[in-house]
Amino acid sequence: MFVDRAKIIIKSGKGGNGAVTFRREPFVPEGGPDGGDGCKGGDVIFMADASLRTLMDFRYKKKYEAENGQDGMKKKRFGKNAEDLIIKVPPGTVVIDEETGLVMKDLVKAGDSFVAARGGKGGKGNVHFKNSVRQAPNFAEAGGFAKERNVILELKLIADVGLIGFPNVGKSTILSVSTNSNPKIANYHFTTITPNLGVVEIFNDGFVMADIAGIIEGAHQGAGLGHKFLKHIERTKVLIHVVDISGSEGRDPIEDFDKINNELRLYNEKLALKPQIVAANKMDMVSADDPKYLEFKAYIEAKGMKVFPVSAPIHEGIHELMAEAAAILHRLELETPEEEEQYEFFDFERDDVEEDFKEVYTSVADDGTYVIEGKQLKKIFDSTNFNDSGSLRYLYKYIEKKGALEELKRMGLEEGDIIRVFDYEFEYIEEF
Known part of the structure:
Protein backbone atom coordinates (compact mmCIF):
# COMPACT_ATOMS: atom_id res chain seq x y z
CA MET A 1 0.00 0.00 0.00
CA LYS A 156 6.00 14.12 -2.52
CA LEU A 157 7.22 11.78 -5.24
CA ILE A 158 10.50 12.63 -6.90
CA ALA A 159 10.04 12.12 -10.64
CA ASP A 160 11.48 13.93 -13.67
CA VAL A 161 8.31 13.64 -15.75
CA GLY A 162 4.69 13.54 -14.64
CA LEU A 163 1.76 12.15 -16.65
CA ILE A 164 -1.36 14.25 -16.08
CA GLY A 165 -4.85 14.25 -17.51
CA PHE A 166 -8.44 13.22 -16.78
CA PRO A 167 -9.15 9.68 -15.53
CA ASN A 168 -9.27 6.91 -18.14
CA VAL A 169 -7.38 8.81 -20.85
CA GLY A 170 -4.55 6.23 -20.95
CA LYS A 171 -1.89 7.54 -18.58
CA SER A 172 -1.28 4.15 -16.95
CA THR A 173 -1.04 2.46 -20.35
CA ILE A 174 1.56 4.99 -21.51
CA LEU A 175 3.54 4.37 -18.31
CA SER A 176 3.36 0.59 -18.75
CA VAL A 177 4.53 0.53 -22.39
CA SER A 178 7.36 3.05 -21.89
CA THR A 179 8.80 1.88 -18.56
CA ASN A 180 9.34 -1.19 -16.40
CA SER A 181 6.26 -0.31 -14.35
CA ASN A 182 3.23 -2.59 -14.18
CA PRO A 183 0.33 -0.34 -13.10
CA LYS A 184 -3.27 -1.51 -12.84
CA ILE A 185 -5.10 -0.84 -16.13
CA ALA A 186 -8.87 -1.06 -16.63
CA ASN A 187 -11.62 0.73 -18.52
CA TYR A 188 -13.08 2.73 -15.63
CA HIS A 189 -12.34 5.93 -13.76
CA PHE A 190 -9.82 6.08 -10.92
CA THR A 191 -8.26 2.73 -11.80
CA THR A 192 -5.08 4.26 -10.39
CA ILE A 193 -5.60 5.18 -6.74
CA THR A 194 -1.92 5.38 -5.85
CA PRO A 195 0.91 7.05 -7.82
CA ASN A 196 2.96 4.75 -10.03
CA LEU A 197 6.62 5.26 -10.94
CA GLY A 198 8.71 3.84 -13.75
CA VAL A 199 12.07 4.41 -15.41
CA VAL A 200 12.15 5.34 -19.09
CA GLU A 201 15.35 4.15 -20.79
CA ILE A 202 16.15 6.05 -23.96
CA PHE A 203 19.33 7.14 -25.79
CA ASN A 204 21.56 5.25 -23.33
CA ASP A 205 20.11 7.38 -20.59
CA GLY A 206 16.95 7.40 -18.53
CA PHE A 207 14.52 9.38 -16.44
CA VAL A 208 11.85 8.66 -13.84
CA MET A 209 8.23 9.10 -14.90
CA ALA A 210 5.17 9.12 -12.64
CA ASP A 211 1.50 8.53 -13.38
CA ILE A 212 -0.20 11.40 -11.52
CA ALA A 213 -3.80 10.22 -11.36
CA GLY A 214 -7.01 11.42 -9.77
CA ILE A 215 -7.14 14.94 -11.21
CA ILE A 216 -10.57 16.18 -12.26
CA GLU A 217 -12.34 19.53 -12.27
CA GLY A 218 -12.35 20.83 -8.69
CA ALA A 219 -9.26 18.81 -7.73
CA HIS A 220 -7.58 21.89 -6.21
CA GLN A 221 -10.43 21.88 -3.64
CA GLY A 222 -10.05 18.16 -2.97
CA ALA A 223 -12.52 16.76 -5.52
CA GLY A 224 -11.74 13.29 -6.85
CA LEU A 225 -8.38 12.38 -5.33
CA GLY A 226 -7.55 16.11 -5.33
CA HIS A 227 -4.72 17.13 -3.05
CA LYS A 228 -3.66 13.50 -2.60
CA PHE A 229 -2.13 13.60 -6.09
CA LEU A 230 -1.65 17.26 -7.01
CA LYS A 231 1.19 17.57 -4.50
CA HIS A 232 3.16 14.88 -6.35
CA ILE A 233 3.38 17.10 -9.44
CA GLU A 234 5.34 19.78 -7.57
CA ARG A 235 8.72 18.06 -7.89
CA THR A 236 8.40 17.07 -11.58
CA LYS A 237 10.34 19.03 -14.18
CA VAL A 238 8.24 18.21 -17.25
CA LEU A 239 4.56 17.35 -17.63
CA ILE A 240 3.10 15.08 -20.31
CA HIS A 241 -0.54 16.09 -20.65
CA VAL A 242 -2.50 13.07 -21.90
CA VAL A 243 -5.80 13.83 -23.67
CA ASP A 244 -8.38 11.39 -25.08
CA ILE A 245 -8.48 12.76 -28.61
CA SER A 246 -11.33 10.43 -29.57
CA GLY A 247 -13.71 11.96 -27.06
CA SER A 248 -14.87 8.40 -26.33
CA GLU A 249 -16.57 9.46 -23.09
CA GLY A 250 -18.41 12.40 -24.63
CA ARG A 251 -15.91 15.04 -23.48
CA ASP A 252 -14.25 17.66 -25.67
CA PRO A 253 -10.40 17.36 -25.84
CA ILE A 254 -9.88 21.13 -25.80
CA GLU A 255 -12.12 21.56 -22.76
CA ASP A 256 -10.33 18.69 -21.01
CA PHE A 257 -6.96 20.33 -21.67
CA ASP A 258 -8.08 23.71 -20.33
CA LYS A 259 -9.79 22.27 -17.26
CA ILE A 260 -6.73 20.31 -16.14
CA ASN A 261 -4.43 23.30 -16.61
CA ASN A 262 -6.85 25.47 -14.70
CA GLU A 263 -6.71 23.02 -11.79
CA LEU A 264 -2.92 23.14 -11.82
CA ARG A 265 -2.96 26.94 -11.78
CA LEU A 266 -5.51 27.13 -8.96
CA TYR A 267 -3.54 24.66 -6.84
CA ASN A 268 -0.13 26.22 -7.43
CA GLU A 269 0.67 28.87 -10.04
CA LYS A 270 4.13 27.37 -10.58
CA LEU A 271 2.65 24.08 -11.82
CA ALA A 272 1.01 25.79 -14.78
CA LEU A 273 4.41 27.20 -15.79
CA LYS A 274 6.16 23.83 -16.04
CA PRO A 275 7.08 22.66 -19.57
CA GLN A 276 4.25 20.58 -21.07
CA ILE A 277 4.11 18.07 -23.90
CA VAL A 278 0.66 17.09 -25.12
CA ALA A 279 -0.07 13.45 -25.96
CA ALA A 280 -3.16 13.07 -28.14
CA ASN A 281 -3.93 9.48 -27.10
CA LYS A 282 -6.32 6.93 -28.65
CA MET A 283 -5.39 7.96 -32.19
CA ASP A 284 -6.32 4.45 -33.29
CA MET A 285 -9.96 5.58 -32.91
CA VAL A 286 -9.62 8.67 -35.17
CA SER A 287 -7.74 9.49 -38.36
CA ALA A 288 -4.87 11.93 -38.73
CA ASP A 289 -7.02 14.22 -40.87
CA ASP A 290 -10.01 14.13 -38.51
CA PRO A 291 -11.30 17.74 -38.05
CA LYS A 292 -11.50 17.22 -34.27
CA TYR A 293 -7.82 16.25 -34.11
CA LEU A 294 -6.70 19.03 -36.45
CA GLU A 295 -8.63 21.63 -34.44
CA PHE A 296 -7.09 20.37 -31.21
CA LYS A 297 -3.57 20.31 -32.70
CA ALA A 298 -3.90 23.89 -33.96
CA TYR A 299 -5.24 25.07 -30.58
CA ILE A 300 -2.34 23.53 -28.63
CA GLU A 301 0.36 24.63 -31.06
CA ALA A 302 -0.98 28.19 -30.84
CA LYS A 303 -0.04 28.03 -27.14
CA GLY A 304 3.53 27.10 -28.07
CA MET A 305 3.28 23.41 -27.16
CA LYS A 306 3.96 20.31 -29.23
CA VAL A 307 1.29 17.67 -29.88
CA PHE A 308 2.25 14.02 -30.30
CA PRO A 309 -0.33 11.63 -31.77
CA VAL A 310 -0.22 8.47 -29.68
CA SER A 311 -1.90 5.09 -29.51
CA ALA A 312 -0.49 3.61 -26.32
CA PRO A 313 -1.67 -0.04 -26.55
CA ILE A 314 0.11 -0.54 -29.89
CA HIS A 315 3.13 1.65 -28.88
CA GLU A 316 2.44 4.10 -31.71
CA GLY A 317 4.11 7.47 -31.12
CA ILE A 318 5.49 6.47 -27.70
CA HIS A 319 9.18 6.64 -28.67
CA GLU A 320 8.81 10.12 -30.17
CA LEU A 321 6.94 11.30 -27.06
CA MET A 322 9.62 9.99 -24.68
CA ALA A 323 12.40 11.41 -26.88
CA GLU A 324 10.85 14.88 -26.62
CA ALA A 325 10.60 14.56 -22.83
CA ALA A 326 14.26 13.52 -22.64
CA ALA A 327 15.29 16.46 -24.85
CA ILE A 328 13.46 18.97 -22.63
CA LEU A 329 15.02 17.46 -19.51
CA HIS A 330 18.46 17.77 -21.11
CA ARG A 331 17.85 21.45 -21.93
CA LEU A 332 16.68 22.13 -18.39
CA GLU A 333 19.85 20.56 -16.99
CA LEU A 334 21.98 22.91 -19.11
CA GLU A 335 20.08 25.97 -17.93
CA THR A 336 20.85 27.67 -14.64
CA PRO A 337 18.90 25.70 -12.06
CA GLU A 338 16.24 27.59 -10.18
CA GLU A 339 17.09 28.00 -6.52
CA GLU A 340 14.87 25.85 -4.37
CA GLU A 341 12.84 27.53 -1.67
CA GLN A 342 14.58 27.15 1.66
CA TYR A 343 12.75 26.96 4.93
CA GLU A 344 14.00 28.00 8.33
CA PHE A 345 12.54 26.40 11.42
CA PHE A 346 13.79 27.12 14.91
CA ASP A 347 13.42 24.70 17.79
CA PHE A 348 11.94 27.14 20.30
CA GLU A 349 12.73 24.86 23.24
CA ARG A 350 16.44 25.57 22.92
CA ASP A 351 17.80 27.85 25.65
CA ASP A 352 19.88 29.85 23.19
CA VAL A 353 17.02 30.84 20.87
CA GLU A 354 14.02 31.18 23.14
CA GLU A 355 13.99 34.72 24.46
CA ASP A 356 11.50 34.11 27.25
CA PHE A 357 13.12 30.91 28.56
CA LYS A 358 14.42 32.74 31.64
CA GLU A 359 11.35 34.92 32.17
CA VAL A 360 9.14 34.53 35.23
CA TYR A 361 5.37 34.99 34.97
CA THR A 362 2.97 35.95 37.75
CA SER A 363 -0.78 35.61 38.05
CA VAL A 364 -3.62 35.25 40.56
CA ALA A 365 -5.55 31.97 40.63
CA ASP A 366 -9.33 31.76 41.06
CA ASP A 367 -8.89 30.79 44.72
CA GLY A 368 -6.86 33.95 45.42
CA THR A 369 -3.50 32.17 45.47
CA TYR A 370 -0.62 34.08 43.88
CA VAL A 371 1.14 31.99 41.22
CA ILE A 372 4.70 32.20 39.92
CA GLU A 373 5.69 30.25 36.77
CA GLY A 374 8.50 30.04 34.22
CA LYS A 375 10.50 27.47 32.29
CA GLN A 376 13.86 28.24 33.86
CA LEU A 377 12.08 28.53 37.23
CA LYS A 378 10.71 25.02 36.69
CA LYS A 379 14.21 23.72 36.13
CA ILE A 380 15.48 25.37 39.31
CA PHE A 381 12.39 24.18 41.19
CA ASP A 382 13.06 20.58 40.13
CA SER A 383 16.65 21.00 41.39
CA THR A 384 15.59 22.27 44.83
CA ASN A 385 16.08 20.19 47.97
CA PHE A 386 13.24 21.46 50.20
CA ASN A 387 14.91 19.98 53.27
CA ASP A 388 18.00 22.09 52.76
CA SER A 389 17.98 25.77 53.68
CA GLY A 390 20.74 26.62 51.19
CA SER A 391 18.82 25.06 48.33
CA LEU A 392 15.62 26.91 49.33
CA ARG A 393 17.55 30.16 49.56
CA TYR A 394 18.87 29.61 46.00
CA LEU A 395 15.28 29.25 44.73
CA TYR A 396 14.09 32.29 46.66
CA LYS A 397 16.96 34.47 45.41
CA TYR A 398 16.15 33.56 41.83
CA ILE A 399 12.48 34.53 42.26
CA GLU A 400 13.46 37.76 43.97
CA LYS A 401 16.08 38.61 41.34
CA LYS A 402 13.53 38.23 38.56
CA GLY A 403 11.27 40.79 40.26
CA ALA A 404 8.41 38.32 40.76
CA LEU A 405 7.74 39.38 44.35
CA GLU A 406 7.61 43.07 43.45
CA GLU A 407 5.17 42.26 40.65
CA LEU A 408 2.96 40.24 43.03
CA LYS A 409 2.91 43.17 45.45
CA ARG A 410 1.67 45.43 42.67
CA MET A 411 -1.06 42.82 42.09
CA GLY A 412 -2.12 43.05 45.74
CA LEU A 413 0.10 40.56 47.59
CA GLU A 414 0.06 41.11 51.35
CA GLU A 415 1.59 39.40 54.35
CA GLY A 416 -0.13 36.09 55.08
CA ASP A 417 -1.18 35.48 51.45
CA ILE A 418 -0.32 32.15 49.82
CA ILE A 419 2.19 31.96 46.97
CA ARG A 420 2.28 28.84 44.79
CA VAL A 421 5.33 27.82 42.81
CA PHE A 422 4.21 24.79 40.78
CA ASP A 423 3.07 22.24 43.41
CA TYR A 424 4.76 24.00 46.37
CA GLU A 425 2.83 26.57 48.45
CA PHE A 426 4.17 28.89 51.13
CA GLU A 427 2.93 31.83 53.19
CA TYR A 428 4.36 35.21 52.35
CA ILE A 429 5.98 37.00 55.31
CA GLU A 430 7.32 40.53 55.04
CA GLU A 431 10.99 40.98 55.95
CA PHE A 432 11.96 43.98 58.07
Missing part, protein backbone atom coordinates in the same frame (compact mmCIF):
# COMPACT_ATOMS: atom_id res chain seq x y z
CA PHE A 2 1.29 3.46 -0.92
CA VAL A 3 1.08 5.78 2.09
CA ASP A 4 2.11 9.41 1.50
CA ARG A 5 0.92 11.16 4.67
CA ALA A 6 1.24 10.37 8.36
CA LYS A 7 0.98 12.09 11.74
CA ILE A 8 3.33 11.04 14.53
CA ILE A 9 4.51 12.24 17.94
CA ILE A 10 8.21 12.65 18.61
CA LYS A 11 9.88 13.22 21.97
CA SER A 12 13.51 13.92 22.68
CA GLY A 13 15.33 12.62 25.74
CA LYS A 14 15.36 14.48 29.05
CA GLY A 15 18.75 15.60 30.31
CA GLY A 16 20.20 13.62 33.21
CA ASN A 17 20.06 15.18 36.69
CA GLY A 18 23.18 16.32 38.46
CA ALA A 19 24.20 14.17 41.43
CA VAL A 20 24.20 15.16 45.11
CA THR A 21 27.04 13.14 46.62
CA PHE A 22 29.91 13.75 49.05
CA ARG A 23 33.36 12.25 49.30
CA ARG A 24 34.55 10.89 52.62
CA GLU A 25 37.52 12.77 54.01
CA PRO A 26 38.33 13.62 57.62
CA PHE A 27 37.96 17.24 58.70
CA VAL A 28 35.95 18.10 55.52
CA PRO A 29 32.24 18.97 56.11
CA GLU A 30 30.24 15.97 54.93
CA GLY A 31 33.31 14.88 52.99
CA GLY A 32 33.02 17.67 50.43
CA PRO A 33 30.75 17.67 47.36
CA ASP A 34 31.71 15.46 44.43
CA GLY A 35 28.44 15.01 42.50
CA GLY A 36 28.94 14.58 38.76
CA ASP A 37 26.96 16.20 35.97
CA GLY A 38 24.02 14.59 34.22
CA CYS A 39 24.30 13.71 30.55
CA LYS A 40 22.50 15.12 27.53
CA GLY A 41 19.25 13.52 26.38
CA GLY A 42 18.99 12.04 22.89
CA ASP A 43 17.95 14.14 19.89
CA VAL A 44 15.24 13.06 17.46
CA ILE A 45 16.67 13.15 13.93
CA PHE A 46 14.87 12.62 10.61
CA MET A 47 16.96 11.16 7.78
CA ALA A 48 16.08 10.39 4.16
CA ASP A 49 16.79 6.76 3.26
CA ALA A 50 16.85 5.68 -0.42
CA SER A 51 15.65 2.17 0.48
CA LEU A 52 12.24 3.50 1.57
CA ARG A 53 9.41 4.30 -0.84
CA THR A 54 6.35 5.06 1.32
CA LEU A 55 5.38 6.16 4.82
CA MET A 56 3.75 2.80 5.55
CA ASP A 57 5.72 2.19 8.77
CA PHE A 58 4.18 5.27 10.36
CA ARG A 59 0.65 3.89 10.06
CA TYR A 60 1.32 1.42 12.85
CA LYS A 61 3.75 3.20 15.14
CA LYS A 62 2.72 6.70 16.14
CA LYS A 63 5.10 7.71 18.96
CA TYR A 64 8.88 7.88 18.84
CA GLU A 65 10.94 8.68 21.94
CA ALA A 66 14.68 9.18 22.31
CA GLU A 67 16.60 7.98 25.37
CA ASN A 68 16.96 10.12 28.50
CA GLY A 69 20.39 11.24 29.59
CA GLN A 70 22.06 9.36 32.43
CA ASP A 71 22.14 11.01 35.86
CA GLY A 72 25.43 12.16 37.34
CA MET A 73 27.31 9.91 39.79
CA LYS A 74 29.63 10.26 42.73
CA LYS A 75 33.31 11.09 42.36
CA LYS A 76 32.37 13.69 39.72
CA ARG A 77 31.53 10.95 37.24
CA PHE A 78 29.09 11.17 34.40
CA GLY A 79 28.00 8.56 31.87
CA LYS A 80 27.85 8.82 28.10
CA ASN A 81 25.25 11.00 26.41
CA ALA A 82 22.03 9.26 25.39
CA GLU A 83 21.83 7.79 21.88
CA ASP A 84 20.06 9.94 19.31
CA LEU A 85 16.90 8.51 17.76
CA ILE A 86 17.18 8.45 13.95
CA ILE A 87 13.85 8.16 12.13
CA LYS A 88 14.28 7.11 8.49
CA VAL A 89 11.88 8.40 5.85
CA PRO A 90 11.77 8.19 2.02
CA PRO A 91 13.54 10.90 0.01
CA GLY A 92 11.01 13.58 -0.87
CA THR A 93 9.46 13.67 2.61
CA VAL A 94 8.42 17.05 3.99
CA VAL A 95 8.39 17.30 7.80
CA ILE A 96 5.80 19.79 9.11
CA ASP A 97 5.25 21.04 12.66
CA GLU A 98 1.54 20.41 13.28
CA GLU A 99 1.12 23.18 15.87
CA THR A 100 2.47 26.02 13.71
CA GLY A 101 2.02 24.54 10.25
CA LEU A 102 5.63 25.49 9.45
CA VAL A 103 7.79 23.29 7.24
CA MET A 104 10.62 22.08 9.43
CA LYS A 105 12.61 20.47 6.62
CA ASP A 106 12.19 19.17 3.09
CA LEU A 107 14.28 16.00 2.87
CA VAL A 108 14.78 15.86 -0.89
CA LYS A 109 17.87 13.69 -1.35
CA ALA A 110 18.96 10.44 0.25
CA GLY A 111 21.16 11.29 3.24
CA ASP A 112 19.49 14.61 4.01
CA SER A 113 18.83 14.93 7.74
CA PHE A 114 17.98 17.41 10.49
CA VAL A 115 17.32 17.54 14.23
CA ALA A 116 13.56 17.82 14.83
CA ALA A 117 13.65 17.79 18.66
CA ARG A 118 16.75 18.43 20.72
CA GLY A 119 17.50 16.48 23.85
CA GLY A 120 17.68 18.27 27.21
CA LYS A 121 21.03 19.37 28.57
CA GLY A 122 22.53 17.53 31.50
CA GLY A 123 22.17 19.14 34.91
CA LYS A 124 25.16 20.22 36.99
CA GLY A 125 26.22 18.19 40.02
CA ASN A 126 26.44 19.69 43.50
CA VAL A 127 30.19 20.19 43.12
CA HIS A 128 29.38 23.27 40.99
CA PHE A 129 27.39 24.93 43.79
CA LYS A 130 30.14 24.96 46.37
CA ASN A 131 31.44 28.40 47.38
CA SER A 132 33.12 30.07 50.34
CA VAL A 133 29.83 30.24 52.25
CA ARG A 134 28.15 27.06 51.07
CA GLN A 135 30.74 24.35 51.70
CA ALA A 136 28.38 21.37 51.46
CA PRO A 137 25.59 22.08 48.95
CA ASN A 138 22.86 19.51 49.37
CA PHE A 139 21.29 20.14 45.97
CA ALA A 140 22.12 19.83 42.27
CA GLU A 141 20.69 21.00 38.97
CA ALA A 142 17.92 19.05 37.26
CA GLY A 143 18.39 17.91 33.68
CA GLY A 144 16.99 19.96 30.80
CA PHE A 145 13.49 19.36 29.51
CA ALA A 146 12.59 16.84 26.85
CA LYS A 147 10.81 18.27 23.81
CA GLU A 148 7.61 16.65 22.56
CA ARG A 149 6.21 17.67 19.21
CA ASN A 150 3.44 16.51 16.87
CA VAL A 151 4.68 16.36 13.29
CA ILE A 152 3.10 15.66 9.92
CA LEU A 153 5.08 13.68 7.36
CA GLU A 154 4.11 14.31 3.76
CA LEU A 155 5.73 12.46 0.88
